[in-house]
Amino acid sequence: MELNPLKMSKGIRVALMGNEAIARGALEAGVALAVGYPGTPSSEVIETLQRYGSEIYAEWAVNEKVALEIGIGASIGGARSLVTMKGPGLNIASDPLLSAAYSGVDGGLLILVADDPGPITTQTEQDSRWYGPLAKLPIISPSNSQEAKDFTVKGIELSERLQLPIILRTTTRVNHSIGEVILGDRKIPKRYQKFEKNPERFVRAGMSWNFERHKWLDSRLKETEKISEDLFLNSLEGDGRKCIVTEGIGYQYVKESVSMENRDIRIIKLGLVFPPPLNFLARSLEGCNEVLVVEELDPFLELTIRSYAKELNLLNVKIKGKIDGFLPLEGELSPEIVRSFIFGKKEEDVMKTELHVPSRPPPLCPGCPHRNSYLAILTGISKAGFKRKDVPIFGDIGCYALSVYPPLSAIWTEHSMGASISMAIGMKLSGFDKPVIATIGDSTFFHTGIPPLIEAVNKRVDMLVVILDNSVIAMTGHQATPSWSETETGRKTKEIKIEDVVRGIGVDELRIIDPYNLDEMASAVAELLKKKGVNVLIARAPCAIYEQRRKGRPGYYTVKEDLCTGCLACIRATGCPALYVTENGKVRIIEDDCYGCGLCAKYCPTDAIVRGD
Amino acid sequence: MGNRINILISSVGGQGGLSLSRMIAVASGISGYSVATGETLGMAQRFGSVKSFVRIGLGEKVYSPVFSLREADYLLCLELIECTRNLGYLRENGRTIASLEVKPPISMSLEASKSKPNYSQYIETLKSFASNEIIFIDPDEVRRAAGTIKAVNAAILGAFVSISNLFEDKVILESMREVLGSEKAIESSRKAYELGKSLAKNKQSLA
Numbered sequence: 153m154e155l156n157p158l159k160m161s162k163g164i165r166v167a168l169m170g171n172e173a174i175a176r177g178a179l180e181a182g183v184a185l186a187v188g189y190p191g192t193p194s195s196e197v198i199e200t201l202q203r204y205g206s207e208i209y210a211e212w213a214v215n216e217k218v219a220l221e222i223g224i225g226a227s228i229g230g231a232r233s234l235v236t237m238k239g240p241g242l243n244i245a246s247d248p249l250l251s252a253a254y255s256g257v258d259g260g261l262l263i264l265v266a267d268d269p270g271p272i273t274t275q276t277e278q279d280s281r282w283y284g285p286l287a288k289l290p291i292i293s294p295s296n297s298q299e300a301k302d303f304t305v306k307g308i309e310l311s312e313r314l315q316l317p318i319i320l321r322t323t324t325r326v327n328h329s330i331g332e333v334i335l336g337d338r339k340i341p342k343r344y345q346k347f348e349k350n351p352e353r354f355v356r357a358g359m360s361w362n363f364e365r366h367k368w369l370d371s372r373l374k375e376t377e378k379i380s381e382d383l384f385l386n387s388l389e390g391d392g393r394k395c396i397v398t399e400g401i402g403y404q405y406v407k408e409s410v411s412m413e414n415r416d417i418r419i420i421k422l423g424l425v426f427p428p429p430l431n432f433l434a435r436s437l438e439g440c441n442e443v444l445v446v447e448e449l450d451p452f453l454e455l456t457i458r459s460y461a462k463e464l465n466l467l468n469v470k471i472k473g474k475i476d477g478f479l480p481l482e483g484e485l486s487p488e489i490v491r492s493f494i495f496g497k498k499e500e501d502v503m504k505t506e507l508h509v510p511s512r513p514p515p516l517c518p519g520c521p522h523r524n525s526y527l528a529i530l531t532g533i534s535k536a537g538f539k540r541k542d543v544p545i546f547g548d549i550g551c552y553a554l555s556v557y558p559p560l561s562a563i564w565t566e567h568s569m570g571a572s573i574s575m576a577i578g579m580k581l582s583g584f585d586k587p588v589i590a591t592i593g594d595s596t597f598f599h600t601g602i603p604p605l606i607e608a609v610n611k612r613v614d615m616l617v618v619i620l621d622n623s624v625i626a627m628t629g630h631q632a633t634p635s636w637s638e639t640e641t642g643r644k645t646k647e648i649k650i651e652d653v654v655r656g657i658g659v660d661e662l663r664i665i666d667p668y669n670l671d672e673m674a675s676a677v678a679e680l681l682k683k684k685g686v687n688v689l690i691a692r693a694p695c696a697i698y699e700q701r702r703k704g705r706p707g708y709y710t711v712k713e714d715l716c717t718g719c720l721a722c723i724r725a726t727g728c729p730a731l732y733v734t735e736n737g738k739v740r741i742i743e744d745d746c747y748g749c750g751l752c753a754k755y756c757p758t759d760a761i762v763r764g765d
Numbered sequence: 766m767g768n769r770i771n772i773l774i775s776s777v778g779g780q781g782g783l784s785l786s787r788m789i790a791v792a793s794g795i796s797g798y799s800v801a802t803g804e805t806l807g808m809a810q811r812f813g814s815v816k817s818f819v820r821i822g823l824g825e826k827v828y829s830p831v832f833s834l835r836e837a838d839y840l841l842c843l844e845l846i847e848c849t850r851n852l853g854y855l856r857e858n859g860r861t862i863a864s865l866e867v868k869p870p871i872s873m874s875l876e877a878s879k880s881k882p883n884y885s886q887y888i889e890t891l892k893s894f895a896s897n898e899i900i901f902i903d904p905d906e907v908r909r910a911a912g913t914i915k916a917v918n919a920a921i922l923g924a925f926v927s928i929s930n931l932f933e934d935k936v937i938l939e940s941m942r943e944v945l946g947s948e949k950a951i952e953s954s955r956k957a958y959e960l961g962k963s964l965a966k967n968k969q970s971l972a
């Protein structure tokens with residue numbers, strides 16, 4: 153029996169996660185090239201495609217800008233492509249996005265951008281729908297797994313009809329929800345067709361060309377609703393005079409509420425969220441005496457409807473949503489919030505348990521080499537004669553940001569990809585006279601860490617840069633980095649060595665150290681902190697979880713109960729989640745979770761922690 | 766309980782809560798039910814709090830992948846502290862199946878010098894809060910029966926199938942095949958599943 157949903161045949165009904173459905177959609181759309189940069193909640197699309205086989209190209213790129221430009225390059229040659237990223241990734245790729253709107257595409261180009269209301273795993277609650285009006289590109293928004301698949305197919309189709317890139321905008325609850333999907337037919341991937349020289353279209357150096365292309369873009373955008381009509385992106389249900397305009401996951405919450413209440417309500421669902429399908433809206437909103445807009449994050453649709461109130465014949469109709477404070481601007485919606493918004497019911501207070509339940513922020517994993525690195529950095533600061541509170545540690549995006557939580561409480565900032573080094577530069581250049589440390593992971597360094605390192609070296613800014621090299625993009629589920637010699641699909645690659653890049657930039661000193669050798673690394677940090685220039689320490693040890701999955705763990709440790717005094721030195725130093733305090737006040741190691749790194753044992757004054765194997 | 770069944774799965778990242786929700790989703794698909802799940806994947810996956818929503822529609826479509834407090838018909842817990850955290854989701858007369866495993870978060874261990882922890886209070890809270898008898902699963906028993914504590918999720922699944930009567934055994938086996946992949950994992954999960962079923966049956970015959 154075929155278990156891979158990408159290989160199943162047409163008509164079969166399967167339960168798929170939204171991202172798996174998008175991957176299936178890519179095959180049904182004849183996509184030949186899928187490329188992205190990992191970012192929750194978008195990563196599983198490429199991952200799923202990578203398990204499909206070699207018929208299409210499905211690989212990670214070094215960052216989102218490069219990924220999008222690869223997609224554009226393929227599409228102007230007539231190939232169909234899919235580019236995936238999380239919301240903040242599109243900020244990095246926004247430069248090519250805006251230019252791609254001017255040149256247009258020949259083969260379909262669909263850009264998945266996954267936002268994260270909540271937020272559940274993202275630095276900001278950005279609403280990427282604004283990229284529609286900013287880049288002047290159409291945005292389509294699916295509301296469940298079936299639509300995630302179908303809109304991928306329709307998006308590629310629309311892209312070719314309009315000759316414009318299309319943004320497929322999702323949110324976590326669509327990407328990471330499982331729902332039933334009826335599969336369609338796969339198409340033969342559409343690869344390179346032809347590419348003819350056409351500077352007016354593809355060269356943005358000619359200002360009069362740009363002006364003309366801008367006019368072309370506006371005229372294409374205007375055609376969007378008409379050209380997409382037979383794709384049935386929007387839908388209308390019910391015929392009450394109380395009307396709800398919604399999109400994305402909001403639609404599911406509305407359906408849930410309305411089907412429970414069984415009332416006569418008109419539901420206008422937009423799949424095309426930009427440009428607004430004004431004809432459809434005008435038709436659907438006729439006769440409404442109240443319009444409720446249900447959407448997550450910004451009042452994007454609400455503002456649209458309010459600004460076209462005259463054209464939509466809504467001048468005397470109450471439009472309710474976020475602007476008047478009925479729905480929250482921050483966080484996720486929920487079926488409950490939507491239900492009380494539509495029906496004006498207040499939910500009763502929820503019973504509270506008497507017990508205080510301690511919070512559980514995600515810790516660094518047991519045996520994580522980053523724990524050692526940050527302990528070495530903190531120890532090194534003291535060794536060099538500084539106070540911890542005097543030496544800021546700039547952090548970056550990746551698992552290692554979890555070092556912010558006690559007991560390590562290490563990083564001072566975590567901002568945007570690559571910002572650790574650049575922000576440290578700014579601090580120094582503005583007159584900060586103590587040393588600064590920038591810590592950045594290997595894939596973040598490849599992603600956007602190289603230009604700031606060039607800047608630091610070039611401007612002679614004194615700092616210590618610690619590159620935390622666990623040789624994998626760990627936080628998003630262990631994807632390949634440019635340092636691999638073979639990707640997930642088995643594609644042979646030329647490995648890029650971080651040390652070669654760092655040396656090539658011309659840093660003053662480079663050392664490579666195994667962070668499990670804690671004392672050695674602490675000494676190196678102390679020495680380099682006192683040296684002038686840009687000094688780089690590569691702390692290299694594989695991600696513990698990834699290594700364990702591939703090779704098994706090196707061992708495990710256990711606590712001799714009679715020797716343990718309950719001083720908690722082990723827990724206070726490491727914060728390793730495999731350690732906990734039992735009801736008699738002594739420490740125990742959850743042996744199934746222990747990686748066997750031995751770090752906690754170093755801190756035990758009574759040698760109660762010993763190898764268990 | 767209507768024709769829509771809400772299940773909340775509460776676990777610590779890495780325990781197998783996601784596979785459990787996936788197995789129920791796949792089994793629902795095979796059984797011809799409407800199904801929607803809502804997960805939080807990503808950073809919180811490893812050793813953080815993980816909450817998975819599973820919604821099943823019997824002859825009726827489910828729309829929202831998540832539900833609200835006091836709407837869970839079943840609360841399935843792989844860890845006691847997380848179970849207590851999510852008690853508010855349980856509806857009156859809802860059923861709870863909980864593994865007795867405790868994995869105290871670091872924040873709690875760091876506080877432990879001030880007052881010694883008391884983990885049995887979580888069991889007491891669960892008991893006093895739930896209106897129905899709770900089915901507790903002893904992870905050591907799972908380890909003995911299945912060879913690994915990783916199969917606790919399958920034991921919970923067994924108990925759940927036993928009290929809900931939603932799935933046939935062969936459907937569960939098929940979903941294990943699809944979700945777990947490796948023969949070894951399927952084998953230990955199958956044993957744990959049987960254990961969970963018999964635990965729940967004994968409970969019911971005693972009651």
Ligand code: SF4
Pocket residue numbers: 711715716717718719720721722723738739755756757758759760761
């Ligand atoms: S450091 Fe040693 S003695 Fe102190 S609590 Fe930990 S195991 Fe027990």
Ligand code: SF4
Pocket residue numbers: 518519708709726728729730731741745746747748749750751752753
């Ligand atoms: S040896 Fe100690 S610090 Fe290392 S993983 Fe095991 S319990 Fe955690």
